Amino acid sequence: MAVELGHFALVLALALSIVQATVPLVGARVKSYQLMRVGETVAIAGFLLILVSFTTLVHGYIVSDFSILNVWENSHSAKPMLFKITGTWGNHEGSMLLWVMILAFFAAMVAVFGRNLPPSLRANVIAVQGMVAVAFLLFILFTSNPFTRIIPAPIEGKDLNPLLQDIGLAIHPPLLYLGYVGFSISFSFAVAALIEGRIDAAWARWVRPWTLLAWAFLTGGIAMGSYWAYYELGWGGFWFWDPVENASFLPWLAGTALLHSAIVMEKRSALKIWTVLLAILTFSLSLMGTFLVRSGVLTSVHAFATDPARGVFILIILLLFIGGSLALFGLRASSLTSGGLFHPISREGALVLNNLILSTCTATVLIGTLYPLLIEALTGEKISVGAPFFNLTFIPLVVPLLLAVPFGPLLAWKRGDLLGAAQRLQFAFGAVLVVMIGTYFFSDKTSTAAALGLGLGFWLIFGALTDIAFKAGVGKNSLSVVFSRLKGLPLSVFGTAFAHAGIGLTVIGLVSVTTLQIERIVLMKPNDVVEAGGYTLKFSGVTPFKGPNFTEDQARFDLTGPDGRRLGEIAAAKRLYPARGMPTTEAGIRTFGLSQLYVSIGEATPNGLVVHAWWKPRVTLIWIGALVMMFGGGLSLCDRRLRVGAPTRRKTAVEAEA
Template structure:
């Protein structure tokens, strides 16, 4: 079976070579038969890649330690869930998942792109095939997951204990679906440059794919943040690690691309800028792949430390980023310019949105790569951490968030700022009230924290105001307003939910960062301590034997006003014999949108070292991410994003017949 999996990967490479050449030549020659090859070959490549991935998964399930990849990352006593998730808990397996998702997106275009012009579809699949070929070669030449060990070891080395968690089942697949999903936008951009033509139909096709990738990347980043928060035992959710930044930069650029594509679709404007953004967004995804797998970074997130792999990925970066930008430089001047609009308009607001987002992306880019550049040139090691990003990123994002509620309330082509401001007067008043309440009743020592709370309220109520205005609330009867409300396009609800989710995330960030409490102390059994007005009692310490680990579990009780036990909390130190590694399993209890977080350290003569955090509103950080995902998904369900969807068209005789909307 293992040899079949390896051979399937080689066949997928061969099919990728056909996919990247034959349709491209056919598009140049106008040969429809050669262009028609793209669809079946793409689907066949996806089938063989799926077979290869399934066989590797089977090897993990069966604990086939004759495979070096399985031996290095699995153990016969490991729970079945972690045997399966261990497939992508390592460099080789995760790259195979990366390529599987890449060919999956190509197969989706082949299946659902029937309304695409033939030449555009052929060029898109050819570009997607070229990216696939590069990474198939990378896997087979430097990162083959099917390498054998002779003789086969009796037992495996086990998976990294930090990765033996449900988060591994969710975070990497979501993240890769986002990373790789932007490859479709990239392929459409390069295809448009090859063809030398771009129009609103192009934007109408790119926008749904961009939205899909954005939704998954949002989920991947949120899940990764929560995973680090509860698994690493340090009580934090983001510390501007270079690998964290590597996923954040495509998200920022993808958000800009999403808004730019809206302008292009609605007003045929920002054509060249949208093309460039699509190229840059996927380029940042490739950069993230390089940072994680090249060995240039030392991080808990990094997979590989082999320089030869880094050099291979660097060549891929130069080929696709340099090649696409060179093609852009050659063809951009020949593309037709977009439509005109007034600065005060919805288009203008979206352009301003793009300026802030791309500048913020550039800031994160510089802060991430500057230390690597200094080390490469001088050999000196410097670190760029939270102080730099807090001083540069936050001042750029704060004005953008202030302007977000205005955008949806402005008209296309020519807007009225005064009218939009009048509609937002209630949201503005509530935001000011939130600032005053925070300063005088919650914490008067931090004006920035109060401003953050007001900004979050402004975003949430601004999103709700948009829905209320579009429904005519206050101008028409309630029944009529309700009918208008339920009849609004799903994309309107999606936009409002995305902005509302952003506000919730901001509120969670401000609450956890500015209003939290921390306590570090040594505790004896039955000792009670207090944090943020809550009493916590350390009860007992007991050993527990797991399937492939030893646990020392500490039992804590959160006490109520009458000293009754309201919640039981378990926090532990875990030891994995196969890896000879210790981990910390934090104890967390959720109270509303806030959490009490307990992490234990070593046992000393004085007692057990305990760290406690009170994290007010911290759940909103990830809850806001889920709301943003829901907003993106709802926008995807909007019928207007389905190209070629049948629409009812009335004839002169009054009959109804199906029609097809032009792409």
């Protein structure tokens, strides 16, 4: 009975979404305040219904109700409870239900927290969100119903993909979807503004918090996915330039450009056309990522579905929303004013440079991702575009951008002083030189790339600190005045500094692990030793182990530190899940400060066991930097100027109708 309740709630949510997509739109058109308010109530009710539906599916997984086809295909009674719950979104149907629930959640958030928006704009935003919800609810109900029954019910399930039976699945998809789907609000704001034909600085202030929220979640989602691939797949890497990885990275790049463009629009009423276009393109890239993962055009550990019919349905959704929004943009763009003027050397100019480079980076990654698919569709020939292409095209674009980042906050609006900004950064530059010289002479004299790369990372960190110090008047005022000024700075200033410093930390981690890591591949028998990064691993042997729904052979290694002191054991394993008959590789990882010793095993041979050991210096900074970026985004969201939105004149219902 609970299953039918979940299915019925989903059908009711579709009916309410149709109302949400039409009635507020009509109300805004005829200036009816009552009709516009309908959208708010319906958006909240629709979210609650989808929440009921999703909770019902989670309950089916918890109780192992194998009469539900989705549960039978992706669960097992012996699976640990955490993985039963996370298995709800570890498959195509369940993940799409989570996708739509988050979409409805953001619409409800606008209805609840968007009271300061003009009624017509709020109504149009909620209506556009309703249109997207209608499309994806139809997709779920007609091609991806998670509540399909099996009669008679099987006794046991087929189990979840073993790669997804991990704590990372509990965190990575929800965070990623909050980012992916969160950009739908920016899209809805852009389309709503185009419908009204009015875009101004107030619009930019309203759209910024939603964009920032989605960007922060997407940053965390990408970082968690990278860490999951790093420790779960046993390959020792953190980014493969996999097309599905790129599909999440593309909206992050475009969303970062959108954040900076919206700042210029809010402060100077400039870049209006470009900001609206970016809002459309960012969510369009999110939709494209959804298509790549679920259409069957890609084969990847990240891909959910291989049914071409589903791909065709999503492709139609893409054409409707991307094509429709761009057509509306084309009709309205000529009527939009260009906004304020500014000198190339100014904060606006720095943000424009940021946008140009980020947009070029987005185009580069997009071409590298789609080109193989296009060639295969046209010629049937399969080609691969991998890390060499992206490293040769993406990195040379990003480095100049990162070099310019510390200058931006130190330049004045409208007309800046580049020489003055450079003088304020002289201490940061000096500190970076010390880091580079120290890295070259005391870390690795053969790696100039390591010295330059680490210098770039510290340049971002010291640049962020310089911005805070300059705004607080360090060196010009007494300590008490400095603290007073620090307390008076807007939280968004600290948020920006943390975000830029977080990028610097990630750069340091990336450069350290790619230029300074030590790799060993050896064939080992019991009592053999291998050394990596000053640490010694002594192979003790292989012991069997039985888990709740798997068996594994654990290779155990005695770990000795550089000083000869025993530090315990590291265990790496080959695991087998009998229900699926699928093996996995479980890496052994030991963290020392910011660095890690990483051990993975291959197949056993008559001559011994293949052991792969890495020493990865400062590798954890890759993901710590992402957390710092998220923290910076959270700080900026707490800024009162973003929380209250643009000041608007209060209107009564009668005034709004008039």
